[in-house]
Amino acid sequence: MLAAMNDGIHAFFASPATKRPRVRRAEGIWFEDTEGKRYLDASSGPVVSNIGHGNARVQAAMAAQAAAFEFAHPMLWESEANLRLTEKITALAGPGLDRAFFVSGGSEAVETALKLCRQHAVVTGEPRRWKVIGREPGYHGNTLAALAVSGDPVAHALYGPMMPKMPLVPAPFTYRLPPNHTPETYAIHCADALEACILAEDPATILAFIMEPIGGLATGALVPSDAYIAAVRDICTRHGVLLIFDEVISGAGRTGTFLAAHHWPASRPDLVVLAKGITAGYTPLGAVLAPAAMVDRVAASGGFAHGFTYFANPLSAAIGAAVLDELVERDLMGNATRMGALLRAELEALAGRSSVVGDVRGRGLLLAIEIVADKAAKASFPAVAMAPYRLQALGLEHGIALYCRRTAGGAFGEFVPITPPLTITEAEMHELIRRLDATLQHFEREIRHDG
Numbered sequence: 001m002l003a004a005m006n007d008g009i010h011a012f013f014a015s016p017a018t019k020r021p022r023v024r025r026a027e028g029i030w031f032e033d034t035e036g037k038r039y040l041d042a043s044s045g046p047v048v049s050n051i052g053h054g055n056a057r058v059q060a061a062m063a064a065q066a067a068a069f070e071f072a073h074p075m076l077w078e079s080e081a082n083l084r085l086t087e088k089i090t091a092l093a094g095p096g097l098d099r100a101f102f103v104s105g106g107s108e109a110v111e112t113a114l115k116l117c118r119q120h121a122v123v124t125g126e127p128r129r130w131k132v133i134g135r136e137p138g139y140h141g142n143t144l145a146a147l148a149v150s151g152d153p154v155a156h157a158l159y160g161p162m163m164p165k166m167p168l169v170p171a172p173f174t175y176r177l178p179p180n181h182t183p184e185t186y187a188i189h190c191a192d193a194l195e196a197c198i199l200a201e202d203p204a205t206i207l208a209f210i211m212e213p214i215g216g217l218a219t220g221a222l223v224p225s226d227a228y229i230a231a232v233r234d235i236c237t238r239h240g241v242l243l244i245f246d247e248v249i250s251g252a253g254r255t256g257t258f259l260a261a262h263h264w265p266a267s268r269p270d271l272v273v274l275a276k277g278i279t280a281g282y283t284p285l286g287a288v289l290a291p292a293a294m295v296d297r298v299a300a301s302g303g304f305a306h307g308f309t310y311f312a313n314p315l316s317a318a319i320g321a322a323v324l325d326e327l328v329e330r331d332l333m334g335n336a337t338r339m340g341a342l343l344r345a346e347l348e349a350l351a352g353r354s355s356v357v358g359d360v361r362g363r364g365l366l367l368a369i370e371i372v373a374d375k376a377a378k379a380s381f382p383a384v385a386m387a388p389y390r391l392q393a394l395g396l397e398h399g400i401a402l403y404c405r406r407t408a409g410g411a412f413g414e415f416v417p418i419t420p421p422l423t424i425t426e427a428e429m430h431e432l433i434r435r436l437d438a439t440l441q442h443f444e445r446e447i448r449h450d451g
């Protein structure tokens with residue numbers, strides 16, 4: 001084993017409460033560390049490893065592309081791999097999302113979508129449109145423009161002076177509600193807040209509204225009502241505001257359909273941003289899907305004023321095409337629906353017997369549990385208790401890899417995504433629940449004892 005020369009990547013972060021295991025290999029839904037201990041990957045890392053680890057077809061596609069050529073910049077060359085991936089991904093996304101621009105991850109894809117919208121507004125005679133409305137809480141990435149549209153007051157307190165100020169509207173939470181609201185009335189209240197924001201800012205200055213159709217790590221798999229999605233679509237259409245769905249987490253089959261947007265076929269977004277699951281961790285890749293008419297207008301105006309060294313990277317594209325083949329040919333979206341129903345039932349049963357699981361939400365295999373100190377009051381643990389991170393650390397002891405990322409220091413609730421690879425079998429699901437149950441019981445004993 002390599003001796004620790006220094007702290008590696010962990011040198012950049014505050015001294016962690018837990019020692020991170022050093023990974024040796026991964027196969028299917030399992031990690032193995034250098035001591036030989038196995039961990040069930042219950043979250044697919046940060047909701048990435050949709051097809052599981054060690055996939056032979058993807059490894060072969062990677063090797064074949066690397067052997068043919070590893071790099072050819074898209075300003076000079078077209079590649080078969082890029083064309084193949086474009087064809088597959090736009091066919092899966094469906095009509096209206098006919099063009100694909102590939103980058104190296106979710107944040108780059110969000111930046112690209114915003115710039116494409118902006119250039120389109122300028123070339124179609126609406127140069128006053130530049131503001132992009134986001135939701136609070138919300139997360140769209142860590143680069144500065146993606147962070148500007150992410151509703152995270154803690155990140156804004158730190159980086160705010162370096163970012164354009166963008167308007168934010170509330171996300172339609174379903175668990176904790178203001179007085180006299182049901183989830184349905186609150187969702188409509190939140191949609192009304194979007195329209196009020198557009199009017200207050202001056203509709204002629206609003207470029208786009210960006211939201212996660214089914215939430216990820218910022219809201220703990222928040223599923224909006226049908227009425228909310230329909231209202232948002234209608235408001236955006238009436239005010240000429242482009243609707244961007246950030247499907248970095250919800251896309252690539254995770255909720256049982258290729259896009260979460262497919263659950264609401266009558267309320268289609270104008271653009272979709274993807275990453276994570278489209279290459280399932282085998283390589284970094286993000287994508288912006290956009291309508292042909294929009295892209296063609298920008299192209300005709302002299303071309304999209306944007307690009308990166310690694311955009312439309314052929315090696316990443318070849319890997320993405322193989323991942324999508326796995327997704328379709330092994331019916332992993334169907335498995336996400338079937339296993340998602342089983343997982344939800346098991347999590348609800350677990351919530352019934354646990355004093356710290358306050359809510360279970362999500363769709364397909366994009367599920368999350370909300371951790372609370374008091375179920376009746378729906379009260380979170382004090383922020384200093386770092387409850388989800390303690391749960392994460394205990395999970396490792398019990399051989400289950402959970403992933404936590406807190407928006408705004410937990411100000412909007414503390415969630416743990418339960419998002420295993422879409423390849424998970426029923427037997428593996430029972431094992432996941434067994435390990436999660438043991439971890440939660442351990443956590444409960446510990447946190448009730450020492451607060």
Ligand SMILES: Cc1ncc(COP(=O)(O)O)c(C=O)c1O
Nearest residue numbers: 105106107139140141216248249
């Ligand atoms: C919804 C959403 N959008 C964008 C991003 C940013 O993606 P990346 O970390 O690949 O830049 C993330 C990352 O977690 C995300 O969850």
